[in-house]
Structures are given as C-alpha cells and as structure tokens.
Amino acid sequence: MTRHIDFDGIENFRDFGGYDTASGRPVKREVLYRSANHAYATEADLERMRDLGLAAIIDLRRTEERTREPSKRWPGFGAAVVENDILSDHADWAQSMKGAEVNAEWFLNDGMGYYRRAPFEARHIDLFSRYFRTLAAADGAIVVHCAAGKDRTGLICALTHHVLGVHADDIMADYLLTNDESRIGRKMAFLGPWLRDTVGKTVDEAGLRVAVSVNPAYLETAFAVIREAHGSIDGYLTEVLGVDAALRERLQARLLG
16 A cells, blocks of 8 residues: 655655554544645645645644744635644754754764653643544544654654554554655755755765654654653553543544544
C-alpha cells in the first residue's frame, strides 16, 4: 500500500490509516493524513487538499514558525484549524545552535533531548488534547502537521495508532516512513541553504541527513519517559491528554472500519 501522497510543495504528506488493530477492525483509509507545513503549497496542491474533504487541520507549529512560513489555504476554505500561541518551554533551533558545532552528533543529541521533553511540554499537551477531541468529533478527514512533519507529528500519530490498537511494530514502521530516501534528498537540499541563511550555520551532508530523518530511538525514548512518569502510555493519555475510556470509544467508533 502506498502511503506517501505526492504534492508539488508539501513534503511528507501521507495517509496514516489502513493498519490492522487488536480489535480486528482496521483503521480507516482516507481519514487520517499527516504532512509537513503547507507554506509552499502550489495552487494544484491546494485543490488536491480541498478534494480530500478536510474537516480540520491541526498545526503543531510554534507562533514564530507559523509567522515565518504561513499556511496557504484554498478559496472557500472552511476547515477548523487547531493551533496555539503557548510559548515553548525550550529554545528553537536558531537559539540552540548559537556557539555550537552543528554536525550529525549535535542533531542526534538534540533529537533525543527533544523527545524526552516533548510529551510534557505545555503547548503540546494543549494541542494534543485538542487534537484528540477534534478527531473524535470531526465530520470528515483531518491532516495534522508541524514544520517538517516528522517529530511533533510523528509523536501524535504514534499516540493515535496506540489509542486505536495498532501493533507496536506497525506504529514504529509508520513513524519510520518519514525516512523515504527521495524525501530525504529534497529536504537536505532545502535545509542546507535554510540553515545557512536563517541560522548562519553551514552543515555537512552527514549532519543534514540526521537533521531531516527520524530515528527509532527517538520514539522509543518518548514512550519510555511517558511510561516512567505515568506507568503506561494509556496512563499518560488519560491523565495528561484527557483521552479517557469514553473518548477512546468515540475515536475507535469513528476511525475503525
């Protein structure tokens, strides 16, 4: 099954439905989409997104990211948009890179640290909670995205799969689909000049490859700190995100075939 959907100016757009679940009912196709940001969408891209019948767009980016790369919308756009302006608990890349030697090791360590913090960051808790409530109530497809569609998006999609009963192996396999080689090549070609122009850092090919990729250890780390803090992923979903038994039942009723 092909999950990646090719757009002219939107990276890493894919359907994350279609998996088998513990209940025996598969996750529906053409309802759950994920992507990178929509700032570079072409007119053709916008028409194609419109035709997906999107009821909601969940934008996980920080305020400054949305300002720097504003989303494009199609004429007559009427989907709900979930976003927030809660300040991040940690520095963005531009600040973190100041005075640092930015290479593959830096990006790997940055990624590991990010996944330890991300499940508990106040802005993510707000967005993730609203995402699940929106997902349960939306009358149509949704797309969730961040800047690159790999880390914040990867974590919330993995949590969605868990709620729906997708096997852990399939959760990880779906997460790792971000590492599509053609996508990596395009993102490296974009990120190198972007870092040079925006952050003033020149990064070699090895560093760029780590920067645009996901690593199994990242998601494993997020799940490990979640279990350490709440006993289980289900405990975190209930205690932190408010995904209780009633909401879980609504999600499964809407999203499982």
